[in-house]
Amino acid sequence: DTGVSQDPRHKITKRGQNVTFRCDPISEHNRLYWYRQTLGQGPEFLTYFQNEAQLEKSRLLSDRFSAERPKGSFSTLEIQRTEQGDSAMYLCASSLGDLNNQPQHFGDGTRLSIL
Amino acid sequence: DAKTTQPTSMDCAEGRAANLPCNHSTISGNEYVYWYRQIHSQGPQYIIHGLKNNETNEMASLIITEDRKSSTLILPHATLRDTAVYYCIVRVAWSSSNTGKLIFGQGTTLQVKP
Numbered sequence: 001d002t003g004v005s006q007d008p009r010h011k012i013t014k015r016g017q018n019v020t021f022r023c024d025p026i027s028e029h030n031r032l033y034w035y036r037q038t039l040g041q042g043p044e045f046l047t048y049f050q051n052e053a054q055l056e057k058s059r060l061l062s063d064r065f066s067a068e069r070p071k072g073s074f075s076t077l078e079i080q081r082t083e084q085g086d087s088a089m090y091l092c093a094s095s096l097g098d099l100n101n102q103p104q105h106f107g108d109g110t111r112l113s114i115l
Numbered sequence: 116d117a118k119t120t121q122p123t124s125m126d127c128a129e130g131r132a133a134n135l136p137c138n139h140s141t142i143s144g145n146e147y148v149y150w151y152r153q154i155h156s157q158g159p160q161y162i163i164h165g166l167k168n169n170e171t172n173e174m175a176s177l178i179i180t181e182d183r184k185s186s187t188l189i190l191p192h193a194t195l196r197d198t199a200v201y202y203c204i205v206r207v208a209w210s211s212s213n214t215g216k217l218i219f220g221q222g223t224t225l226q227v228k229p
Contacts, residue, residue: 041221042200042222043219044219103164104215104217105161109158
């Protein structure tokens with residue numbers, strides 16, 4: 001399968017712990033996005049990378065959140081000092097940035113539960 | 116905020132066509148209409164997108180009105196596996212100066228019934 005891959009699929013942790021999620025985009029996709037989805041809501045944009053450059057961050061991305069894409073391939077999203085409100089599905093999407101408006105393709109997400 | 120309005124829920128009989136409407140009355144000339152769906156516990160799945168012409172692929176057809184203020188996604192022969200939340204999204208055309216991020220609304224929950 002050559003789709004977007006996310007790891008882990010599920011993460012349960014205690015409040016105050018740090019967590020890190022990984023996203024492997026579709027090969028050759030230079031654009032990578034992170035979204036967050038809470039129960040009953042549509043996904044909300046968190047941040048965007050073009051190659052290794054982080055070009056946009058949502059106001060939802062507090063200073064406890066950090067994302068990287070060091071070599072322009074896979075990306076990681078870290079949450080420090082987790083809070084109850086961080087419980088959500090974290091989705092990664094990738095696309096090929098070109099003039100044909102290629103769509104974003106999503107992974108199946110990492111579901112984070114804070115105890 | 117999302118720039119689209121969709122009904123909260125719809126039902127469709129298995130084997131019949133499902134027609135999902137979307138209003139996007141403030142759409143700009145350089146904005147595309149995208150449709151995604153999300154089955155429980157999975158990530159959103161891309162279905163189709165268009166600018167002003169009607170589009171068809173192996174999954175669905177997209178009908179965009181001439182004034183571009185609304186569109187309809189058509190699933191020609193709905194199956195039980197098409198039960199999902201369907202999102203209609205307006206997105207500005209890609210350029211070097213925009214990120215192409217998607218802004219999701221609440222979507223339409225389509226229930227296909229036997």
